[in-house]
Amino acid sequence: MERAFWKEAVVYQIYPRSFMDSNGDGIGDLRGIISKLDYLQELGVDVVWLSPVYQSPNDDNGYDISDYYNIMNEFGTMADWEEMLEGMHRRGIKLMMDLVVNHTSDEHAWFVESRSSKENPYRDYYIWRPGKEDGRPPNNWGSFFSGPAWKKDEAAGEYYLHLFSTKQPDLNWDNPKLRTSIYDMMKFWLDKGVDGFRMDVINLISKVEGLPDGTGEGELGDGSPHYMNGPHVHEYLHEMNQEVLSKYDVMTVGEMPGVTIEEAVKYTDAAREELQMVFQFEHMHVDAGEQGKWELAPWTLHKLRDILHKWQMGLQHHGWNSLYLNNHDQPRMVSRFGNDGEYRVQSAKMLATLLHTLKGTPYIYQGEELGMTNVKFGSIEEYKDIETLNMYKDRMDRLGGDQKEIMESIYAKGRDNARTPMQWNDGPQAGFTSGTPWISINPNYKEINAAQAVQDPDSVFHYYKQLIALRKQHLVMVYGDYELLLPDHEFIYAYTRTLDQEQWLITLNFSGAPAFLELPEPYESAHKERVIGNYSEAGMEPHFLRPYEARVCRLSK
Numbered sequence: 001m002e003r004a005f006w007k008e009a010v011v012y013q014i015y016p017r018s019f020m021d022s023n024g025d026g027i028g029d030l031r032g033i034i035s036k037l038d039y040l041q042e043l044g045v046d047v048v049w050l051s052p053v054y055q056s057p058n059d060d061n062g063y064d065i066s067d068y069y070n071i072m073n074e075f076g077t078m079a080d081w082e083e084m085l086e087g088m089h090r091r092g093i094k095l096m097m098d099l100v101v102n103h104t105s106d107e108h109a110w111f112v113e114s115r116s117s118k119e120n121p122y123r124d125y126y127i128w129r130p131g132k133e134d135g136r137p138p139n140n141w142g143s144f145f146s147g148p149a150w151k152k153d154e155a156a157g158e159y160y161l162h163l164f165s166t167k168q169p170d171l172n173w174d175n176p177k178l179r180t181s182i183y184d185m186m187k188f189w190l191d192k193g194v195d196g197f198r199m200d201v202i203n204l205i206s207k208v209e210g211l212p213d214g215t216g217e218g219e220l221g222d223g224s225p226h227y228m229n230g231p232h233v234h235e236y237l238h239e240m241n242q243e244v245l246s247k248y249d250v251m252t253v254g255e256m257p258g259v260t261i262e263e264a265v266k267y268t269d270a271a272r273e274e275l276q277m278v279f280q281f282e283h284m285h286v287d288a289g290e291q292g293k294w295e296l297a298p299w300t301l302h303k304l305r306d307i308l309h310k311w312q313m314g315l316q317h318h319g320w321n322s323l324y325l326n327n328h329d330q331p332r333m334v335s336r337f338g339n340d341g342e343y344r345v346q347s348a349k350m351l352a353t354l355l356h357t358l359k360g361t362p363y364i365y366q367g368e369e370l371g372m373t374n375v376k377f378g379s380i381e382e383y384k385d386i387e388t389l390n391m392y393k394d395r396m397d398r399l400g401g402d403q404k405e406i407m408e409s410i411y412a413k414g415r416d417n418a419r420t421p422m423q424w425n426d427g428p429q430a431g432f433t434s435g436t437p438w439i440s441i442n443p444n445y446k447e448i449n450a451a452q453a454v455q456d457p458d459s460v461f462h463y464y465k466q467l468i469a470l471r472k473q474h475l476v477m478v479y480g481d482y483e484l485l486l487p488d489h490e491f492i493y494a495y496t497r498t499l500d501q502e503q504w505l506i507t508l509n510f511s512g513a514p515a516f517l518e519l520p521e522p523y524e525s526a527h528k529e530r531v532i533g534n535y536s537e538a539g540m541e542p543h544f545l546r547p548y549e550a551r552v553c554r555l556s557k
Contacts, residue, residue: 001479001499006196006251006276007320008478009046010356010468011096011363015328016053016075017061018421019366021433028421028432030076034084039450041091043369043461044468047251048088049096049198051328053081057107059167060145060386061419063098063200064105068185085193094195096251101182102201103168110181111169115156125178126169127161129211140213141223146390148220161211163204163227165386173205173236183243190244196251199275202237203256203263206230228258234266237274246273253277253322253361261314268319277322277361283307284330287412294391294409301510304337305484305493312359312482312495321360325351326368331417335374339512339548344371344448346548349463349534350508353550356467357497357506359482364464367422370453371460374417375442380407384439385415425451466532476502485523491515492545496523496555503555504531509545517545528553 020032030053040048053075055067062072071081088095104111113122129138129150137150137159143166150159151166161170171178186197207227214221237254245252252275254267264278286303289295315321325333334340338347348371355362377383380392388410395401411417416439423445424431430445442448453461471477480497491511497504505523509515518524530537531552545551 001475003479004276005046007361008471008475009094009251009361010044010471011047011049011361012040012043012045013049013051013327013363013365015051015366015419017438018419018432020422020424021435021437024433024435025074026433026435026437027074029074030071030080030084034080034087037084037087037091037093039454040093042454042465044465044472045093045364047094047096047195049253049363050098052098052100054100057105057167059105059165061384063100064103064107064165064168065100066105066107067109069188082192089193094251095193096196096198096253097189097194098200099186099197099202100200101171102204103162103164103170106167106169114169115153115160118156118158121177124172124175125181127172127207127211128156128158129161130158139211139223140219140221141211141226142214142220145387146394149223161207163201170207171205174207174232179236179239183240186240186244190248190250195249196253198279199252199254201257202254202275203229203233203259203267203278205236206233224258229256229260229263234272234274237267238272241273241275251276253279255279257281261311264311264315265318268315277320279322279324280311282311283325287336293413294395294406296409296412299337301489301491301493304510305487308358308493309484309487312484316359316482321358322363323355323358323360324363324365325355326418327363327365328418329415331413332372332374333368334371335417336412337510340371340373343512343548344373345458345460346534346546348460350510350548350550352460352464352467353506353532353534353552354493354508356471357477357504357552358495359478359480359497362471365418367418369461369464370423370448370450372420372423372448373442373444374411375420375440376411377416377440380410382440383410383414383416385419388414388416423449425449463532463534470532474502474504475499476504480504485519489515492517494519505551505553505555507545507549507551507553509547509549512547514544514546517543522557523555526555526557528555 017028019028020036021028022031052062054065055070055072056062056065071078110122110125113120114126137148141149143149144164149163152159162168204227214223216222254275256278259280267274267278287299289297333351334348338351395406420442421432421437426446430441453459476497476499480499483496485494492515493508533551535549
């Protein structure tokens with residue numbers, strides 16, 4: 001057992017625009033974060049992952065960076081950022097910044113230079129290609145944000161690649177000068193005291209030579225086999241590790257759409273000197289249809305458990321899992337995997353138990369610790385997310401879609417579900433701002449808010465506090481081997497964690513009805529001492545789990 005801080009840590013993700021506004025302009029900011037550091041300290045988290053705060057025109061809420069060396073005006077100043085970092089460090093909290101280096105904003109100085117002429121030295125910092133003879137784009141790749149992945153720049157006379165928004169041109173990692181520029185920027189932040197990086201879509205940085213057409217019928221093909229986990233990605237991440245990461249005491253996690261277990265082992269095997277953890281998305285597709293995330297399909301515990309189990313076993317002895325059920329790009333977990341009505345509190349605690357008792361590093365998304373839910377805005381005009389708005393326009397205009405059906409997809413899967421402002425209290429605008437918030441507040445803030453949760457010892461917040469404290473006290477929660485029990489149970493996810501002589505049993509009911517629990521021997525007859533659960537011990541029956549019940553027990557013979 002090789003101990004490491006990043007394995008034992010609990011990470012809390014802040015989406016700064018929606019966390020806390022200090023100046024009444026309706027946009028969360030750095031001084032707002034500073035004002036809530038005591039709250040994070042009380043919760044007990046070890047690390048904050050801060051979504052991008054760099055200078056940006058905000059086409060994709062900060063994931064389109066125009067200046068890596070400066071703070072976005074809406075969020076504050078570099079002095080504010082330094083005060084925030086100092087405040088975190090004083091409270092024993094580390095800071096992990098978002099590193100967005102698959103693409104920049106089209107307003108970044110590099111791209112402005114790049115598009116100015118074919119001879120410009122920055123031209124090769126991006127991926128430019130002439131169109132086909134008939135004027136069509138260089139290949140048929142589709143963008144993640146709808147439409148083609150190429151845009152013709154009339155002034156430059158060529159197309160540039162953008163896997164995301166047209167304002168997010170992809171960088172050309174095959175250019176060693178570009179890589180050096182990125183490494184210099186990373187050192188700038190690490191020298192300022194940053195403790196690590198969450199790397200945005202980092203497995204997309206290497207594209208197949210020749211950029212061949214993607215597969216599939218229709219106008220746009222699936223180019224992902226040509227840019228996901230591309231030919232030089234491991235080489236570039238190893239180089240990044242050698243040039244930068246290995247010289248600092250850092251924590252790293254790579255966001256990796258489409259990553260397989262085999263690839264994840266390569267990315268996270270310490271001997272290969274690349275990254276420590278990956279974010280994989282397989283479990284985030286459990287309720288997607290054949291047409292992708294916007295086609296709703298029912299999820300089952302069988303499907304979800306099979307995926308989580310596969311990743312637990314696959315990285316058990318090589319690599320390390322990141323554990324999450326929601327983030328700024330995903331709907332709220334209690335609405336998606338639990339019950340955000342009658343059993344909101346119980347199911348939020350049950351899902352928290354899952355995240356904190358699997359093997360890996362847990363990531364909490366802001367508001368998750370309050371049991372915040374999805375939102376249903378009355379009209380498309382209230383939505384702000386570019387992915388959502390592009391999809392709506394594409395389906396209504398191009399495909400002649402059914403508006404009601406499209407809105408149902410947005411209610412279930414839209415990224416703005418996670419981006420409604422943090423619900424601090426039951427006062428005006430949920431205590432988030434004294435002004436008009438940049439996106440509407442979820443109307444349920446009067447019932448669900450931090451002030452109420454901190455006061456209520458039985459709240460979701462206090463349950464998270466207990467889970468985090470337990471993780472610090474019991475190494476079995478961090479390093480214990482995982483073993484699945486009851487692999488075919490329709491409603492119960494049951495597993496053990498074992499370290500040396502210590503063995504814990506976790507049983508979770510994913511149903512809104514009581515579920516019958518019969519364990520195989522020797523677990524059935526073992527003595528069970530309750531460690532934590534989301535119901536009181538009173539009324540606990542050995543062979544039934546109550547609706548959305550979670551139980552963690554220490555086993556002894």
